[in-house]
Amino acid sequence: MDAPAQQSKIQQPKLNFAGYARFFWRQLTSMRTALFLLLLLAVAAIPGSLVPQVSSDPNGVIAYRRLYPDAAAVLDFFQVFTTYTSVWFSAIYLLLFISLIGCVLPRTKHHFDALRARPPKTPARLSRLEGFTTRTTEADAATAVDSARRQLRSQRYRTELYSDSVSAERGYLRETGNLIFHSALVGVLLAVGLGGGFGYTGQRVVVEGYAFSNSLASYDSFNPGRFFTDEALDPFTIALDSFVPVYEQSNRRAIGQAIDYTANVTTTLRGASSETARIKVNEPLSLSGTNVYLLGNGYAPVLTVRDSDDSVIWSQPTPCLPFDANLGSTCVIKIPDGLGKQIGMLGFLYPTTGTLDSGALASVYPDLVSPTLTLEVYEGDLGLDNGLGTNAYALNTDSLEQVAGRTSDAETIRLTPGDRAELPNGLGSVELASIPRFASLDVHHDPSQLPVLIFAILVIAGLVTSLFIPRRRMWVSAKTDASGTTTIEYAALARGDDPNLDSAVAEFADKHSQQLKVRVDS
Numbered sequence: 001m002d003a004p005a006q007q008s009k010i011q012q013p014k015l016n017f018a019g020y021a022r023f024f025w026r027q028l029t030s031m032r033t034a035l036f037l038l039l040l041l042a043v044a045a046i047p048g049s050l051v052p053q054v055s056s057d058p059n060g061v062i063a064y065r066r067l068y069p070d071a072a073a074v075l076d077f078f079q080v081f082t083t084y085t086s087v088w089f090s091a092i093y094l095l096l097f098i099s100l101i102g103c104v105l106p107r108t109k110h111h112f113d114a115l116r117a118r119p120p121k122t123p124a125r126l127s128r129l130e131g132f133t134t135r136t137t138e139a140d141a142a143t144a145v146d147s148a149r150r151q152l153r154s155q156r157y158r159t160e161l162y163s164d165s166v167s168a169e170r171g172y173l174r175e176t177g178n179l180i181f182h183s184a185l186v187g188v189l190l191a192v193g194l195g196g197g198f199g200y201t202g203q204r205v206v207v208e209g210y211a212f213s214n215s216l217a218s219y220d221s222f223n224p225g226r227f228f229t230d231e232a233l234d235p236f237t238i239a240l241d242s243f244v245p246v247y248e249q250s251n252r253r254a255i256g257q258a259i260d261y262t263a264n265v266t267t268t269l270r271g272a273s274s275e276t277a278r279i280k281v282n283e284p285l286s287l288s289g290t291n292v293y294l295l296g297n298g299y300a301p302v303l304t305v306r307d308s309d310d311s312v313i314w315s316q317p318t319p320c321l322p323f324d325a326n327l328g329s330t331c332v333i334k335i336p337d338g339l340g341k342q343i344g345m346l347g348f349l350y351p352t353t354g355t356l357d358s359g360a361l362a363s364v365y366p367d368l369v370s371p372t373l374t375l376e377v378y379e380g381d382l383g384l385d386n387g388l389g390t391n392a393y394a395l396n397t398d399s400l401e402q403v404a405g406r407t408s409d410a411e412t413i414r415l416t417p418g419d420r421a422e423l424p425n426g427l428g429s430v431e432l433a434s435i436p437r438f439a440s441l442d443v444h445h446d447p448s449q450l451p452v453l454i455f456a457i458l459v460i461a462g463l464v465t466s467l468f469i470p471r472r473r474m475w476v477s478a479k480t481d482a483s484g485t486t487t488i489e490y491a492a493l494a495r496g497d498d499p500n501l502d503s504a505v506a507e508f509a510d511k512h513s514q515q516l517k518v519r520v521d522s
Helices: 003-008 017-028 031-044 046-050 058-067 069-077 080-085 087-116 141-154 172-197 449-468 501-521
Strands: 130-137 158-162 165-170 200-207 211-213 221-224 236-247 258-269 275-280 285-287 290-299 302-307 312-317 329-335 343-350 353-355 361-363 372-380 400-404 413-415 420-422 428-434 437-445 472-480 486-494
Touching: 017 087, 031 046, 031 087, 046 080, 058 069, 069 080, 080 087, 087 172, 130 501, 141 158, 141 165, 141 472, 141 486, 141 501, 172 449, 200 211, 200 236, 236 285, 236 290, 236 437, 258 285, 258 290, 275 285, 275 290, 302 329, 312 329, 343 361, 413 420, 413 428, 472 501, 486 501
Parallel strands: none
Antiparallel strands: 130 486, 158 165, 165 472, 200 221, 200 437, 211 236, 236 258, 258 275, 285 290, 290 437, 302 312, 302 428, 329 343, 343 372, 353 361, 372 400, 372 413, 420 428, 472 486
């Protein structure tokens, strides 16, 4: 290769490790990357609203896994059931946090430096700037410039005199609002990340006439934050006095559709007297910084099981899981002791009993009008003695034999409130005492709510400020010719779009020249 060719060849600089690190840091901390990550975080949060989450709806997760086992395996692999604590969501969250900090800190330093700096010198040729206009006056140049300076100050401009001109600028509040907006976003991320670590969520099914206390042992499921301690559980008790549903009855096309739910409760705080309250959908109960939400409801038939000697060995309400809109429900009763053999019963509750063409029972209305409970009875090993946890709402029949039901010699037991029936093989009897309702409550304690609210207000305030306050620089220059006539030049420059800049300069020039005319005439 000849010399001219070698000279014309472009030499690309080689980056070392530090160079690549600076490059990736600049890319990460650019405003474009921050906006992209913010959008990506919003998109990543969508699965958390479409798929039941372990933290807020553990029963929904169990039901989803039972109904769609193949899809659930895929969702488990991608941690969709724990979206907000998944590796990929946390990675986006942390990258956004770092990106915002990398954007805010340098801009904050630059902004404070600009606030301390003097307004820039007047350009030599104002005619090249936007809004340029001129006026003439009989006043001398010094008087014109001094008058312009006072008028600019009255409009909250920072001013600086340069010989026969004045330089002014205003609108730094726009950049202040921009920094407040981004800093508040960082505050929201911090409050959600750290505050959520000190919070907790728990679910509990409470039957009418029963209560639960805010302790770890009382919850059906409990999801603590990373920094949770037992001291965070405020001592209170909630008793469910009654659960009142309202169903559509006038519109024939929507008969039985739920219109409203109300849980009437009695709350007791340590050291305080009991108070009555109510919990409705979207109207949570607040107790010393903890919110209690109404998640669901159903029926909890009270079954009393007696042995062959007529001694009561089991009597308590059993919450049933609804499987249709008319609250047809399944119930699981497990009796490990007292009958000589371990007994499991699979029940089907029909609040308002109807009969299909096939002869099968079905619920035709969600309220208790003509309730029926059917029971299939199994005996054998319930799997409760192996030390492993089991699902209280499911009955594993692999090690059980059906002794009453569709596949046995004995018929399915059918009960209405107050009925009592004999168990097969002389095991004893079962009685349906009553059918109270239950409410599924979600207890949510999040100490970050107030900080998030404050930062959210700052986000909105900063955004509004950065959008509606223009940042402008304006210059006024005056020169007096040999005839004694002073020519005043006005011009301005905007940082960003400012459609009112030309009219603002013209309005200022008219007002300034009018003041000078009045002053000269006086």
